[in-house]
Amino acid sequence: MEDLKREVRRELEEMLAGLKINSVVAVGAEAAIVDACWGGNRVIIKYRYRKLYRTKILDNYLRSSRTQHEAKLLLRALSVGVSVPPVLFMDKNRGILVIDYVKGVILKDVVNTLESSKLERVFKSLGANVGRLHEAGIIHGDLTTSNVVLTPEERIVLIDFGLGEFSNELELQGVDVHLFLRILESTHTSLSKILYQYFIKGYESIRGEKTKLVLDKVSEIRMRGRYVASRRRNIQPRP
Structure with a gap:
């Protein structure tokens, strides 16, 4: 698990310029949750990391579609007055979803x-x-x-x-x-x-x-x- 956390940290720091990771909060079967500072803001990153047991084509498709789908859900929810964290950035091809940090x-x-x-x-x-x-x-x-x-x-x-x-x-x-x-x-x-x-x-x-x-x-x-x-x-x- 610690090896996977280090890999998640390394990959995100390579992909997002200026990213400062505070901690890798959790790593699940689907994604890693990362507490970080980026662009002057404290953020939460949901990173759907690569799964080597899947074919590259399937892995890219699942990571991309699921990341985009979750972003759409959050944006729609926010638009109808549901209390959810705002989406700040998405890179569906890399499986990255950045949302505002919620203190609480x-x-x-x-x-x-x-x-x-x-x-x-x-x-x-x-x-x-x-x-x-x-x-x-x-x-x-x-x-x-x-x-x-x-x-x-x-x-x-x-x-x-x-x-x-x-x-x-x-x-x-x-x-x-x-x-x-x-x-x-x-x-x-x-x-x-x-x-x-x-x-x-x-x-x-x-x-x-x-x-x-x-x-x-x-x-x-x-x-x-x-x-x-x-x-x-x-x-x-x-x-």
Whole structure:
């Protein structure tokens, strides 16, 4: 992993003149996240580094298309009033996406430290922002409290649209909300019910009557999951 981080650092410094890397924050299977200063600004770079196990043609295509797609999602989200980091630069051929640095903390890390009134404001705001996404035909794809930054001004910022897509499909909107509910139940168990209520109130403030359709879909998805789990328990292995 350290070798890969060094390689990421070396490649980015070669490709972006004047780049000063503060740290390679994370390296995942899809991309590296880098905290840096560039052009006088503190930025976050999402770098889809080369995968040597893929053919060069396929690798170039995937890195380029995914980088461009994520940039389009962020730009569209910003244009409809969703709180996301602005895109500052993109080089799709090199798999580089540069976004503005957002000062703050990851919401997951501070939920248990926030007083109830702040939790209500934060999760209603989060719900409203997700409502704007869905109203604009954008699916986040990985809606968790790990992908939300809470700024010192208590503004929420949605990050990491790497699994996002453009769609008005009710099923996908339901999957987005269902995933968020599951994360609340597994990560913020004691607060999950009230946080989800706040979230849905914010969501409903944007989507109105469409909210019921999404919640019905969430219930349907949960029932499917329970059915599958029940079937698995009832299947006895053959001797």
